[in-house]
Ligand SMILES: NC(=O)C1=CN([C@@H]2O[C@H](COP(=O)(O)OP(=O)(O)OC[C@H]3O[C@@H](n4cnc5c(N)ncnc54)[C@H](O)[C@@H]3O)[C@@H](O)[C@H]2O)C=CC1
């Protein structure tokens with residue numbers, strides 16, 4: 403995957419700020435131009451929320467954060483950038499002027515994406531000298547979490563540009579979807595606007611208020627849409643007879659008078675006030691950034707669940723997350739220094755996130771196992787048992803775990819985990835992991851575990867190959883000289 407080396411963001415509001423966060427957390431330096439007097443504060447707040455969300459999203463090693471520079475002109479921003487993202491307000495004249503200015507100053511090979519929600523790229527590239535490298539890269543809010551960018555070319559965009567854009571987005575965890583033709587509002591916003599238009603009528607006509615309308619979405623089809631789209635969902639809704647039956651049954655409803663679809667409600671001051679005050683009653687108890695954080699935690703939870711779906715292969719946005727993590731591990735793993743074998747291996751650094759805390763106000767039981775599991779995975783990667791190894795049909799499975807809870811971990815506590823190998827043979831690894839509070843170094847929990855090397859297709863244990871054992875042996879030999887940790891061999895309820 404050949405990625406972006408340096409990005410420029412022109413416009414740093416809701417979307418430009420979140421693009422910057424996506425780039426920076428992907429390890430890419432960003433030059434930002436936005437004349438707003440508070441641009442630095444606004445982008446800083448978006449970045450803080452994005453960092454918090456990534457901390458919850460993944461244990462994979464993120465690259466060192468890119469450097470963010472605020473500059474005074476478009477020319478300064480685009481200098482040396484190979485991806486330029488325009489995110490200025492949605493006005494054709496303004497966007498066209500800004501894009502023409504970018505075009506004049508940028509390297510002719512740099513890609514120029516526009517965040518526009520609906521303007522055709524042909525309109526935007528009209529006055530450019532190098533229009534072949536300009537396209538729409540329409541993201542979804544929050545750009546740093548939602549992986550999609552609709553890639554739309556105009557009449558003068560080259561097909562190679564769209565393919566290259568797709569390729570460059572992949573290493574930062576994004577999925578570029580190339581549309582076959584340009585159309586106003588692309589695919590996503592055409593669908594969203596149809597739903598929004600109908601929603602506005604339902605409020606205007608006092609059928610429901612904003613809260614009821616949102617409840618209808620989030621308790622029903624909103625949940626479906628997070629994991630399957632419209633057509634896959636309706637295929638299932640057609641029962642055993644599938645899509646043809648679904649269309650035969652529900653297709654005729656489309657011409658019943660259920661909907662006002664193409665009529666646009668008149669957004670009078672009165673209607674705007676009605677919607678705004680209903681929305682205040684619904685969500686006004688939360689501040690804006692607080693609502694963003696709640697949204698981010700929910701999105702993270704959904705993506706993590708989808709990552710575990712489909713027999714662990716990942717599904718939808720969870721598959722994109724799994725692929726992103728593979729990339730991060732491959733990158734981060736390659737840069738790792740040789741481990742210090744003279745002591746237990748420090749393999750995991752993490753933080754207690756809001757989603758990990760239970761009704762007792764501290765880290766809940768199963769998250770300990772998650773940290774210990776991640777520690778085991780880190781050992782496996784160290785000895786060459788990585789994604790490619792597992793995909794090829796072999797792995798290590800955990801067959802026994804004994805966890806002792808010795809301290810408390812509270813929300814936001816930084817933790818680290820070390821691992822000491824106790825014994826090995828060609829099939830088994832017995833080891834002892836310790837989670838400590840990174841600020842106080844106090845032990846929070848320990849786990850003694852046993853893993854077995856398996857042929858996952860045959861479903862039975864087999865000896866690990868020589869190349870894995872060769873990487874394991876020096877660690878096991880070095881750890882055999884360390885004192886046996888306190889707690890090894892303990893059973894439940896046993897006195898010291
Ligand atoms: N807000 C959303 O949900 C989404 C917005 N978009 C698109 O992203 C673009 C930006 O929208 P938002 O971020 O929501 O707007 P915004 O109003 O939050 O941000 C626009 C930013 O552009 C800056 N700006 C104005 N003139 C400028 C110029 N000449 N050069 C550089 N910066 C300039 C403003 O100071 C402001 O910070 C629009 O094209 C919009 O359609 C796309 C997807 C979702």
Ligand SMILES: C[N+](C)(C)CC(=O)CC(=O)[O-]
Pocket residue numbers: 518519541542543590591594
């Ligand atoms: C409201 N909007 C048209 C700017 C929304 C988008 O373009 C995409 C999104 O994030 O919903």
